[in-house]
Amino acid sequence: MTETQSIAVIGTGNMGRGLARVLAAAGHTVFLGSREPERALAIATELGAGRMRGMGNVEAASRASTVFLAYHSNDTLLEELAPVTEGKTVVDLSTYHEEPPPDFNPLTQVPAFESSQERTARRLPRAHVLGAFQVTWAQLFDAPLLDGRGTPVFVVGDHAGAKASLLALIRTLPFEPVDAGGLQQARTVAAMYFLVTRLAHRYGFREHGHDWRTFVRALDVLLPPVLGLAP
Numbered sequence: 423m424t425e426t427q428s429i430a431v432i433g434t435g436n437m438g439r440g441l442a443r444v445l446a447a448a449g450h451t452v453f454l455g456s457r458e459p460e461r462a463l464a465i466a467t468e469l470g471a472g473r474m475r476g477m478g479n480v481e482a483a484s485r486a487s488t489v490f491l492a493y494h495s496n497d498t499l500l501e502e503l504a505p506v507t508e509g510k511t512v513v514d515l516s517t518y519h520e521e522p523p524p525d526f527n528p529l530t531q532v533p534a535f536e537s538s539q540e541r542t543a544r545r546l547p548r549a550h551v552l553g554a555f556q557v558t559w560a561q562l563f564d565a566p567l568l569d570g571r572g573t574p575v576f577v578v579g580d581h582a583g584a585k586a587s588l589l590a591l592i593r594t595l596p597f598e599p600v601d602a603g604g605l606q607q608a609r610t611v612a613a614m615y616f617l618v619t620r621l622a623h624r625y626g627f628r629e630h631g632h633d634w635r636t637f638v639r640a641l642d643v644l645l646p647p648v649l650g651l652a653p
Contacts, residue, residue: 426450427591430482432503433492434465437515440563441492441555442466446473448594455482483507488591489549491515491542500545508548511584514539515555517615537608539578552579552588553608557615558597566596576602576611 431442432455442465446452452474456462462476479499483489484506490513493499503512516538539553554577566573575597579585585601592599602611 427488428453428486429591430455430486430489431492432456432479432482432489432499434462435493436560437555437558437563438490438492439465439469440560441490441515442474443469444563444566444595449473450591450594451475453477453482453485455479479503480506483510487511488513488588490555494538497545500542504546504548507546510549511581511588512542512546512549512551513554513588514542514551515553515558517556518612537606537612539605539608543605550579550581550584551605552577552581552585553605553611554578554588554592554599556608556611557618572596572598574598574600576600578602578605578607578611580605 426449428451429445430453431438431445434454434456438454442452442454446469450473452466454462454466454474454476455478456465456476457479459476459478459481462478462482464476466474466476477485480502483503488511489503489507492515494516518538537553539551543549543551554575556576558573558575562573572595575592577585577588577592577599579588589599589601
């Protein structure tokens with residue numbers, strides 16, 4: 423088990439709250455960031471059990487060694503974060519920053535457009551930008567175990583040291599990290615996200631009591647061969 427860390431989670435939506443909660447439950451110190459510090463403070467007080475503090479985005483990132491971006495990034499915030507993330511690991515949770523064209527087929531195509539992770543890396547060139555939790559729906563933070571196993575989390579990135587540290591961090595949580603290759607593989611992970619969400623809308627499995635974990639487990643089988651990883 424890796425030693426506890428100081429971690430910033432930027433974003434107080436469902437993903438940010440869920441991730442911050444499981445990180446705090448694992449013993450890590452969490453700085454929850456928001457554009458509205460009072461909102462972050464209230465959520466941290468409610469969820470943190472003494473291990474979470476709420477504050478503004480820049481302050482949260484400045485206090486942490488690892489920064490999770492739990493929102494669809496925008497240039498203004500990334501500019502604000504750039505000076506306080508130099509040399510740090512920044513993990514972008516976003517699946518995409520633009521919609522695919524209507525004729526995009528996630529079974530046979532990888533998005534040609536830049537992934538959110540690649541875009542963040544361009545905006546934060548002095549940080550070690552990784553991608554993780556892109557296909558982890560917020561509901562999974564409430565019940566991440568399926569048949570006693572943690573839900574898989576696909577990790578992409580080009581910085582070997584930062585990736586190794588993130589893989590170790592995720593192992594302290596009720597999730598199973600999978601090294602899914604370099605940062606450009608975030609496009610493949612996004613394609614799998616589009617596939618699962620289209621299936622969800624077509625067959626309405628959320629409305630019929632099916633479990634997101636079952637579909638993420640399916641990705642655990644489907645995605646590694648697509649990424650060229652050994653079984």
